[in-house]
Amino acid sequence: MSNVYDIVVIGSGVSGLMCGYKLEKDGYKVLVVEANNIIGGRTRQDFNFTSYPVELGGEMIHGGDTLYYRLAMENKWELFEVFSMDLFNSPINSTYLYLGRERKLIRADQRDEDIQKLADALVSLSDEIDNPNREMNLLEHLIKKQVPFRVLGLADAIYSKTWATDLDRIGVKEAAREDSKPNTIPNNYKVQQSSKIMLDHFSKSLDINLNWRVKHIDTTKDEKLVKVTSYNGQVVQAQRVVVTVPLQILKDGDITFTPELPERKKIAIKTIGMDGGMKIIAKFNKKFWLNNCQLVLCGDSPVPQIWMDGPPYRPLVPGQPSEYVSVGFITGDQAKAISALSPQKQIRTFLDQLDAMFGTSENGWTPASDSFISHMVYDWQKNPFVRGAYSYPSIIPSTYPYKNYPNEILAEPIDNKLFFAGEATATTYDLSTINGALETGVRVYEELKTSLPISNKLQSKPKM
Ligand SMILES: Cc1cc2nc3c(=O)[nH]c(=O)nc-3n(C[C@H](O)[C@H](O)[C@H](O)COP(=O)(O)OP(=O)(O)OC[C@H]3O[C@@H](n4cnc5c(N)ncnc54)[C@H](O)[C@@H]3O)c2cc1C
Numbered sequence: 001m002s003n004v005y006d007i008v009v010i011g012s013g014v015s016g017l018m019c020g021y022k023l024e025k026d027g028y029k030v031l032v033v034e035a036n037n038i039i040g041g042r043t044r045q046d047f048n049f050t051s052y053p054v055e056l057g058g059e060m061i062h063g064g065d066t067l068y069y070r071l072a073m074e075n076k077w078e079l080f081e082v083f084s085m086d087l088f089n090s091p092i093n094s095t096y097l098y099l100g101r102e103r104k105l106i107r108a109d110q111r112d113e114d115i116q117k118l119a120d121a122l123v124s125l126s127d128e129i130d131n132p133n134r135e136m137n138l139l140e141h142l143i144k145k146q147v148p149f150r151v152l153g154l155a156d157a158i159y160s161k162t163w164a165t166d167l168d169r170i171g172v173k174e175a176a177r178e179d180s181k182p183n184t185i186p187n188n189y190k191v192q193q194s195s196k197i198m199l200d201h202f203s204k205s206l207d208i209n210l211n212w213r214v215k216h217i218d219t220t221k222d223e224k225l226v227k228v229t230s231y232n233g234q235v236v237q238a239q240r241v242v243v244t245v246p247l248q249i250l251k252d253g254d255i256t257f258t259p260e261l262p263e264r265k266k267i268a269i270k271t272i273g274m275d276g277g278m279k280i281i282a283k284f285n286k287k288f289w290l291n292n293c294q295l296v297l298c299g300d301s302p303v304p305q306i307w308m309d310g311p312p313y314r315p316l317v318p319g320q321p322s323e324y325v326s327v328g329f330i331t332g333d334q335a336k337a338i339s340a341l342s343p344q345k346q347i348r349t350f351l352d353q354l355d356a357m358f359g360t361s362e363n364g365w366t367p368a369s370d371s372f373i374s375h376m377v378y379d380w381q382k383n384p385f386v387r388g389a390y391s392y393p394s395i396i397p398s399t400y401p402y403k404n405y406p407n408e409i410l411a412e413p414i415d416n417k418l419f420f421a422g423e424a425t426a427t428t429y430d431l432s433t434i435n436g437a438l439e440t441g442v443r444v445y446e447e448l449k450t451s452l453p454i455s456n457k458l459q460s461k462p463k464m
Contacts, residue, residue: 003235003236003237004225004236004237004238004458005029005030005031005236005237005238005239005458006023006028006029006030006238006239006240006452006457006458007020007023007028007029007030007031007238007239007240007241007242007448007452008030008031008032008033008226008228008236008238008240008241008242009023009030009031009032009033009241009242009244010032010033010214010217010228010241010242010243010244010245010255011032011033011034011035011041011243011244011245011246011422012032012034012036012039012040012041012203012208012210013040013041013042013043013244013246013422013437014040014041014043014058014195014198014199014202014434014437014438014441015244015421015422015423015437015438015440015441015444016032016034016041016242016244016421016422016441017032017039017199017202017203017206017441018202018437018438018441018442018445019242019244019421019441019442019444019445019448020032020202020206021201021202021203021206022441022442022445023445023448024205024206024207026449026454027454027457028448028452028454028457029457029458030206030207031207031208031209031236031238032203032206032207032208032209033208033209033212033214033228033230033236034208034209034210034211034212035211035212035213035214035245035384035385036210036211036383036385037210037211038210039199039203039208039210040057040195040196040199041057041246041385041386042057042058042246042380042386042390042423043055043057043058043195043196043198043199043434044056044057044378045194045195045196046281046376046378049281049283049374049376050283050310050314050323050325051314051317051320051323052192052314052315053193053194053196054194054281054309054325054376055190055194055195056279056281056378057279057378057380058195058433058434059190059195059327060082060188060189060190061079061188061189061190061191061434061435062188062430062433062435063186063187063188063430063435064187064189065182066429066430066435067429067435067438067439067442068198068434068435068438069189069435071198071201071438072189072191072198075197075201077191077192077193077197077198078191078192078193079189079190079191079192080189080190080192080313081187081188081189082188082189082190082294082295082307082313083095083188083294083295083307084186084187084188087108087119087158087297088108088109088111088119088122088123093107093108093109093292094292094293094294094295095107095108095294095295095296095297096108096290096293096295096296096297097111097115097154097157097158097296097297097298097299098157098296098297098298098299098301098357099150099151099153099154099299099300100153100298100299100300100301100353100356101153101299101300103356103357105296105357105358114147114148114150114151115151115154117145117146117147117148117151118142118147118148118151118154118155118158121141121142121145121147121155122155122158122159125141125172125175125176125179126176126179126180127176128141128172128173128175128176129173129176129177129180131172131173131176133172133173134171134173134174134395134396134397134398134400135171135395135396135397135398136171136172136173136395137167137168137169137170137171137172137395138155138159138160138167138168138170138171138172138175139152139167139168140168140172141172142155142167151299152167152299153299153300153301154297154299154300155167155299156299156304156332157297157298157299157301157304157305158297159175160332160392161297161304161305161329161331161332161334162305163175163331163392163393163432164274164275164276164277164331164332164335164388164389164390164392164432165273165275165331165332165392166275166332166333169273169275169332169392169394169395170392170393170394170395171393171394171395171396173396174393174394174395174396174405175393177393177405178393178430178431181428181429181430182429190313192314195434212230212232212234213230213231213232213254213385214228214229214230214231214245214254214255215229215230215231215254215255215256216228216229216255216256216257216258217229217241217243217255217256217257217258217418218257218258219241219257219258219259219414219415219417219418220258220259221259221415224239225237225238225239226238226239226240226241226417226418228241239417239452239456239458240417240418240419240448240451240452241417241418241419242419242420242421242444242448243255243418243419243420243421243422244420244421244422244440244441245385245422246274246385246386246387246388246390246422246424247269247272247274247388247391247410247422247424248274248386248387248388249385249386249387250269251269251270251274252387257418261414262414264402264409264412265409265410265412265414267400267401267402267406267409268402268406268407268409268410269406269410271394271396271397271400271406272391272392272394272406272407272410272424273391273392273394273395274388274389274390274391274392274424275331275332275333275335275388275389275392276331276332276335276336276339276380276381276388276389277329277330277331277335277380277381277388277389277390278330278331278335278338278339278377278378278379278380278381279327279328279329279330279377279378280303280327280328280330280338280346280347280350280375280376280377281325281326281327281328281375281376281377281378282325282326282328282347282350282351282354282368282372282374282375283323283324283325283372283373283374283375284323284324284325284326284368284371284372284373285321285322285323285324285371285373286324286367286370286371287310287311287322287324288324288354288358288363288367288368288370288371289308289326289358290358293308294307294308295307295308296357298353298357301353302330302334302337302338302349302350302353303328303329303330303334303338303349303350303353304329304330304331304332304334305328305329305330305331306326306327306328306329306353306354306357307326307327307329308324308325308326308327309324309325309326309327310322310323310324310325311324323373324371326350326354326368328350328353331389335379335381335389336381339379339381339382343377346377347375347377350375351368351369351372352369354367354368355367355368355369390423390424390431390432390433391407391423391424391431391432392431392432393431394406405427407424407425407426407427407431408427410424410425411425411427411440411443413447413451416451419444419447419448419451420444421437421440421441421443421444422437422440423436423437423440425440425443426439426440
């Protein structure tokens with residue numbers, strides 16, 4: 001019976017770890033299986049590039065009233081605040097907007113009339129929640145709202161690139177629903193020790209099999225146990241199974257099911273979109289950007305979002321020179337294009353853009369190139385067990401036959417044996433984020449407590 005568990009959790013991202021951690025604490029016999037050779041999924045860190053850890057995937061805590069924030073507070077993880085999510089009304093003037101075609105850098109609170117029109121359209125997007133047209137995309141909506149063509153690229157950088165996709169793939173009604181979800185404290189925070197501290201917290205007493213890539217899940221009706229088979233032919237069985245793999249893995253059919261997934265689940269998987277994402281992280285020996293600049297949203301540019309790291313947020317290491325970092329966050333179609341470039345061209349593209357944004361006659365026009373030390377790239381499209389960034393509020397085609405949102409259907413358990421967590425299943429909380437993923441881990445934990453009361457857990461062998 002050594003390979004029989006109460007619950008097998010597939011995937012060791014934050015949703016799977018959160019769920020497994022809570023179940024294990026309650027006394028269930030839990031196994032987490034992970035295809036990769038490390039835990040964490042889309043939260044992953046590098047500890048060698050700078051004197052402080054660099055986040056290669058999920059980075060910010062979006063909001064001070066979130067589960068992630070509360071976890072950090074409870075466990076005394078050290079946080080620091082960065083740019084506000086409330087882009088247009090932030091009291092901290094640290095966000096800049098860049099109009100690539102005009103080579104113009106504008107502080108967000110000093111926006112011109114055209115940008116104000118865009119701001120108004122984006123801020124009022126949540127009003128579209130009752131829009132009966134589920135097929136309307138954000139590009140069509142902004143044109144209808146007479147947002148000037150000149151700033152549509154900026155709309156893409158501000159809004160759709162945050163959702164890791166493009167303007168014409170965002171469904172307006174779905175986006176409105178996301179924008180209406182609760183988040184009353186719009187501040188962004190980062191964990192000084194990195195998200196690794198959370199992974200360690202959840203995983204320290206969990207049983208985790210790495211390099212264990214699930215190929216097949218058998219929930220045949222009359223069998224009491226669910227059978228999970230790996231690509232290497234190993235088998236584990238459990239009373240309940242939780243699937244937390246990225247949406248793209250389900251779309252690509254990496255895991256097959258007996259019996260097949262219900263039609264509504266298949267349609268939900270097809271309807272929700274997930275595009276590409278990558279980061280270029282560059283290190284400099286000088287701070288060449290404007291003193292208060294933390295974030296630049298770059299319209300009509302290869303790198304749509306750039307944020308700054310290093311001093312004053314990071315502690316100085318005695319005897320070591322300061323390291324100033326720019327993170328290029330590239331998603332949607334730009335991520336596909338930059339992913340196809342050679343490593344030399346990728347960094348050249350980033351440096352050229354930074355030079356164009358911050359170059360002046362005083363600093364010699366090429367301040368980024370002149371102070372560049374080194375860089376690293378993490379391309380999530382090439383991670384074999386993720387293959388993209390995260391899900392986004394998608395267009396619902398008129399042929400979509402259900403009243404429920406596709407994310408709600410994706411979250412539905414099957415036959416009281418198979419449960420679904422992960423960022424794409426976030427229904428009441430924020431889709432796509434670390435926090436949303438954590439919340440889905442808690443949701444499935446609650447579902448399992450009802451489905452498999454602790455009195456029905458497997459009996460461990462009596463101690464001799
Ligand atoms: C570049 C980038 C930047 C981001 N920035 C932020 C941010 O600043 N703030 C924020 O809140 N969120 C951010 N996110 C999103 C956030 O990281 C994710 O939403 C969250 O980490 C997803 O967690 P998850 O548990 O749903 O999925 P994952 O972390 O993807 O976990 C799923 C796991 O399943 C494993 N798996 C896949 N196939 C199999 C298989 N067949 N068998 C077994 N295991 C399998 C995968 O290897 C993976 O470990 C970012 C994401 C990216 C990519």
